[in-house]
Amino acid sequence: MSETSTTTTEGATVQPQLREVPAVRMEAVYKHYGDFTALNEVDLKVAKGEKIVVCGPSGSGKSTLIRCINHIEKHDEGLIYVNGVELDHQRKNIDAVRRDTGMVFQSFNLFPHMTVLENCTLAPMTANGMSEAEARDLAMHFLTKVRIPDQAEKFPGQLSGGQQQRVAIARALCMRPKIMLFDEPTSALDPEMVKEVLETMKKLAEEGMTMLCVTHEMGFAREVADRIVFMNEGKVVEQAAPEEFFKHPKSERARTFLDQIIH
Amino acid sequence: MSHFSPTAAVSYFFNYFLMKGVLVTIGLTVAAVIGGLILGMGIALLRMSSNPVLAGAARFYIWFFRGTPLLIQLVVIYSGLPQLGIKFSVITCALVGLILNEAAYLAEIVRSGFMAVSAGQREAAWALSLSPWVTFRRVTLPQAFRLMIPPLGNSINSLLKATSLASVISVEELMRRSDMLMQEHFQILEVYAAATAYYLILTSVWDAVQRRLEKHFGRSSVTKSRKVATRAPVAQASVEARA
Ligand SMILES: Nc1ncnc2c1ncn2[C@@H]1O[C@H](COP(=O)(O)OP(=O)(O)OP(=O)(O)O)[C@@H](O)[C@H]1O
Numbered sequence: 001m002s003e004t005s006t007t008t009t010e011g012a013t014v015q016p017q018l019r020e021v022p023a024v025r026m027e028a029v030y031k032h033y034g035d036f037t038a039l040n041e042v043d044l045k046v047a048k049g050e051k052i053v054v055c056g057p058s059g060s061g062k063s064t065l066i067r068c069i070n071h072i073e074k075h076d077e078g079l080i081y082v083n084g085v086e087l088d089h090q091r092k093n094i095d096a097v098r099r100d101t102g103m104v105f106q107s108f109n110l111f112p113h114m115t116v117l118e119n120c121t122l123a124p125m126t127a128n129g130m131s132e133a134e135a136r137d138l139a140m141h142f143l144t145k146v147r148i149p150d151q152a153e154k155f156p157g158q159l160s161g162g163q164q165q166r167v168a169i170a171r172a173l174c175m176r177p178k179i180m181l182f183d184e185p186t187s188a189l190d191p192e193m194v195k196e197v198l199e200t201m202k203k204l205a206e207e208g209m210t211m212l213c214v215t216h217e218m219g220f221a222r223e224v225a226d227r228i229v230f231m232n233e234g235k236v237v238e239q240a241a242p243e244e245f246f247k248h249p250k251s252e253r254a255r256t257f258l259d260q261i262i263h
Numbered sequence: 264m265s266h267f268s269p270t271a272a273v274s275y276f277f278n279y280f281l282m283k284g285v286l287v288t289i290g291l292t293v294a295a296v297i298g299g300l301i302l303g304m305g306i307a308l309l310r311m312s313s314n315p316v317l318a319g320a321a322r323f324y325i326w327f328f329r330g331t332p333l334l335i336q337l338v339v340i341y342s343g344l345p346q347l348g349i350k351f352s353v354i355t356c357a358l359v360g361l362i363l364n365e366a367a368y369l370a371e372i373v374r375s376g377f378m379a380v381s382a383g384q385r386e387a388a389w390a391l392s393l394s395p396w397v398t399f400r401r402v403t404l405p406q407a408f409r410l411m412i413p414p415l416g417n418s419i420n421s422l423l424k425a426t427s428l429a430s431v432i433s434v435e436e437l438m439r440r441s442d443m444l445m446q447e448h449f450q451i452l453e454v455y456a457a458a459t460a461y462y463l464i465l466t467s468v469w470d471a472v473q474r475r476l477e478k479h480f481g482r483s484s485v486t487k488s489r490k491v492a493t494r495a496p497v498a499q500a501s502v503e504a505r506a
């Protein structure tokens with residue numbers, strides 16, 4: 001079999017080939033805040049289409065990890081490649097990487113002075129040069145997908161938290177990213193709204209989106225993740241398939257962490 | 264003359280000479296606001312820069328112009344600078360003084376407006392690949408501006424009245440022309456009643472404009488369920504109101 005081929009005879013599940021460019025590749029990445037080491041020699045490889053859940057105790061560097069991938073946080077040492085583009089600190093590479101990645105924040109970060117529709121069309125129109133009509137169609141397509149097309153003319157402040165987060169997802173999707181980064185997307189939500197956001201994310205996962213998601217929703221992790229990345233004190237301590245991770249955590253730290261969040 | 268003549272006051276109010284002074288007052292205010300905003304934005308940007316020399320220079324500027332009376336600044340520009348061979352027309356002197364002074368106040372207002380826009384807004388803009396210009400123009404500026412309107416309004420109200428100081432360097436605005444009328448006719452109360460009425464009208468009109476601006480730019484700030492931020496204080500307030 002040819003080494004460059006990415007098709008398999010088994011059918012639906014396409015195994016990432018060794019030679020395929022990974023979606024994300026981090027090698028010995030360090031991030032410091034003054035004397036504090038927030039990322040400590042992090043190595044991580046994410047294949048295209050893979051779904052990763054990042055978990056770990058508070059302050060372990062999960063947000064920092066995910067924010068370094070689209071250069072919202074600058075890493076200090078090591079290498080980060082996103083779809084083969086090296087994230088050095090050059091403008092054009094940063095731009096290329098940000099075009100390939102979408103991000104969803106814990107606090108939504110919708111633009112409060114714009115309607116839902118304007119939130120979704122701003123980037124396609126200004127960064128991709130789309131016409132207003134095109135951008136509008138695109139936005140309505142994704143707003144329909146997250147099941148809130150009827151809220152398009154409202155302002156974010158008029159929506160519930162769950163609706164706002166779904167708008168944030170739609171807004172990111174309007175730039176047609178290849179990788180989606182989520183930083184605790186349901187942590188700021190009332191319990192009754194968590195489900196609608198997780199459902200939206202599951203749908204995205206089913207469509208084959210590459211996803212890195214910081215979350216403590218272990219049900220979601222079990223169902224959707226291909227791999228759990230467990231962090232502690234700035235290090236990736238453990239990586240395993242969900243079953244494996246939940247049943248047989250290797251490190252003591254992961255065991256105590258799981259005890260805490262499951263009880 | 265131990266009486267006050269309302270008819271004389273009314274006639275001064277409609278005096279053409281005085282009305283032209285009102286126009287000069289409005290012109291000075293508008294020009295100083297525009298000039299002050301442009302300069303003030305520049306100074307605010309320097310003040311927020313990570314370069315300590317630039318930030319220090321901006322801080323010095325603000326400290327200097329907020330720490331000295333406008334009257335001295337005007338007199339120095341008008342009478343002092345010619346000593347160094349720098350000479351401007353009267354109106355230019357007034358404008359330079361007012362703009363330099365106003366910029367110092369507006370710089371602080373602009374800066375606090377931008378600082379109050381959460382970092383998450385900028386991060387979201389970056390994550391969406393928005394250019395720095397679009398991020399500024401469409402994301403941070405409108406939100407900062409909304410926060411700036413109330414202090415900006417107060418500053419413009421003060422400025423409107425502060426233009427009367429330009430009378431000292433012989434700019435023929437409302438105050439100066441009132442003085443001139445007064446010296447001609449010696450109807451002190453009548454003339455100043457007319458001038459006072461004009462100042463009140465101007466500040467009231469501005470108040471109305473400011474309220475409309477606040478309403479217009481505040482329209483999207485309706486928050487229904489910003490979980491932690493609003494609910495608790497609202498509940499508390501209603502308890503207090505009832506107590
Ligand atoms: N801008 C900053 N300046 C200084 N220290 C920071 C900064 N951002 C993060 N840190 C520190 O880096 C560490 C890792 O932060 P990070 O936000 O990545 O943790 P986290 O795993 O996402 O935690 P949480 O679950 O609380 O969100 C924390 O100890 C935090 O205090």
Ligand SMILES: [Mg+2]
Pocket residue numbers: 062063064183184
């Ligand atoms: Mg975090």
